[in-house]
Amino acid sequence: MFSRHLSNSMASPKKKLQGLVAATITPMTEHGEINFSVIGRYVDYLVEEQGVKNVFVNGTTGEGLSLSISERCRVAEEWVTKGRNKLDQIVIHVGALSLKESQELAQHAAEIGADGIAVIAPFFLKPWNKDVLINFLKEVAAAAPALPFYYYHIPALTGVKIRAEELLDGIQDKIPSFQGLKFSDTDLLDFGQCVDQNRQRQFAFLFGVDEQLLSALVMGATGAVGSTYNYLGKKTKQMLEAFERKDFSSALNHQFCIQRFINFVVKLGKFPSLLLGRVWRLPRWHSDKESTCQCRRCKTLGFDPGLGRSPGVGNGNPAPVFLPGKKSHEQRSLAGYIPWDCKELNTTEQLNTRCWESFRESNEGLSSLCPRVQQEHLLISCKQGSIPNANFQSQSYKTVK
Numbered sequence: 001m002f003s004r005h006l007s008n009s010m011a012s013p014k015k016k017l018q019g020l021v022a023a024t025i026t027p028m029t030e031h032g033e034i035n036f037s038v039i040g041r042y043v044d045y046l047v048e049e050q051g052v053k054n055v056f057v058n059g060t061t062g063e064g065l066s067l068s069i070s071e072r073c074r075v076a077e078e079w080v081t082k083g084r085n086k087l088d089q090i091v092i093h094v095g096a097l098s099l100k101e102s103q104e105l106a107q108h109a110a111e112i113g114a115d116g117i118a119v120i121a122p123f124f125l126k127p128w129n130k131d132v133l134i135n136f137l138k139e140v141a142a143a144a145p146a147l148p149f150y151y152y153h154i155p156a157l158t159g160v161k162i163r164a165e166e167l168l169d170g171i172q173d174k175i176p177s178f179q180g181l182k183f184s185d186t187d188l189l190d191f192g193q194c195v196d197q198n199r200q201r202q203f204a205f206l207f208g209v210d211e212q213l214l215s216a217l218v219m220g221a222t223g224a225v226g227s228t229y230n231y232l233g234k235k236t237k238q239m240l241e242a243f244e245r246k247d248f249s250s251a252l253n254h255q256f257c258i259q260r261f262i263n264f265v266v267k268l269g270k271f272p273s274l275l276l277g278r279v280w281r282l283p284r285w286h287s288d289k290e291s292t293c294q295c296r297r298c299k300t301l302g303f304d305p306g307l308g309r310s311p312g313v314g315n316g317n318p319a320p321v322f323l324p325g326k327k328s329h330e331q332r333s334l335a336g337y338i339p340w341d342c343k344e345l346n347t348t349e350q351l352n353t354r355c356w357e358s359f360r361e362s363n364e365g366l367s368s369l370c371p372r373v374q375q376e377h378l379l380i381s382c383k384q385g386s387i388p389n390a391n392f393q394s395q396s397y398k399t400v401k
């Protein structure tokens with residue numbers, strides 16, 4: 001009943017995956033169970049409020065690797081069911097340490113009618129060279145030969161440093177369903193070479209470091225998969241449009257604005273994807289601080305951005321905050337990806353409200369965040385002039401000195 005692609009014998013996307021792809025969170029109840037009931041609203045929110053019509057499910061942001069196989073299957077089913085006729089493409093991440101599990105997930109994705117599958121490198125017993133990795137990917141892809149296959153390159157989290165450029169060399173001979181690369185790394189030499197050496201092919205090059213997307217567009221990215229498109233989708237689209245019409249100054253303004261925002265989050269010591277708020281599956285992230293967000297937006301959407309309130313739970317109990325606090329070394333080690341310096345901020349310092357107000361005015365994406373999150377920013381310190389826009393005047397930021 002789910003099938004959208006079963007009749008396909010060859011992997012060819014109904015259209016090339018491009019533009020923005022939201023790496024979806026997996027909504028949880030306050031008891032750490034998956035809250036399937038809000039996924040329908042989540043779809044509507046992405047489409048209507050963020051203008052984002054592609055999703056990447058069960059990836060890093062979605063905590064795919066912290067879910068059981070049956071949970072991953074159910075989450076995928078829910079997205080496909082609720083996203084049908086609303087979303088353009090639903091790509092399911094099916095990477096796992098066990099080849100059998102990965103194959104099972106791939107097969108399942110095909111059966112339910114997903115639009116593509118993506119796979120990370122196994123990260124415990126790691127492939128030691130390109131051929132070993134390709135063989136693993138090939139076996140997974142073979143379990144769903146009719147589905148477009150994307151390699152998900154995220155070396156800082158998997159620890160598998162095989163360069164994507166090397167991997168792509170001749171990949172379609174081994175994996176006929178290969179359609180593209182999701183590149184979550186800052187090595188633009190590697191990314192650029194992937195594009196350059198495959199110009200004759202119609203691969204999708206999807207960049208996964210949201211704060212550097214503009215640089216990747218210059219290198220030839222055809223789209224982007226990321227956590228921030230859940231709430232900065234509109235804003236990022238403006239950047240894509242400016243880039244498209246070759247208005248590079250405006251595109252740069254947008255990218256800087258997004259960077260400032262991500263920088264805010266990083267300085268809070270938080271993972272950007274947490275801004276949508278949720279209970280994380282990772283138990284050690286639990287803090288005993290309690291908070292409930294009652295803002296209209298959170299209630300309507302079922303999200304409690306930044307506060308960990310589980311979507312759609314309305315029993316009035318205070319929800320535990322599962323967000324990593326500034327003192328949470330677990331968060332930093334887990335997020336290990338972070339090349340960011342999450343140094344503690346001095347909360348007694350005054351916020352430069354002019355910077356903040358200007359930032360807020362110029363960023364419609366922020367309106368999709370909970371006022372409590374916005375408020376939280378007001379509590380953090382931001383030394384006068386520390387937002388790096390002093391030398392970058394534009395229409396949007398002209399109020400900032």
Ligand SMILES: CC(=O)N[C@@H]([C@@H](O)[C@H](O)[C@H](O)CO)[C@@H](O)CC(=O)C(=O)O
Binds near residue numbers: 337
């Ligand atoms: C490590 C990580 O979570 N990276 C994010 C980015 O979107 C990231 O949150 C963003 O660039 C902010 O740093 C994505 O690449 C992850 C992603 O696409 C996924 O959830 O699978």
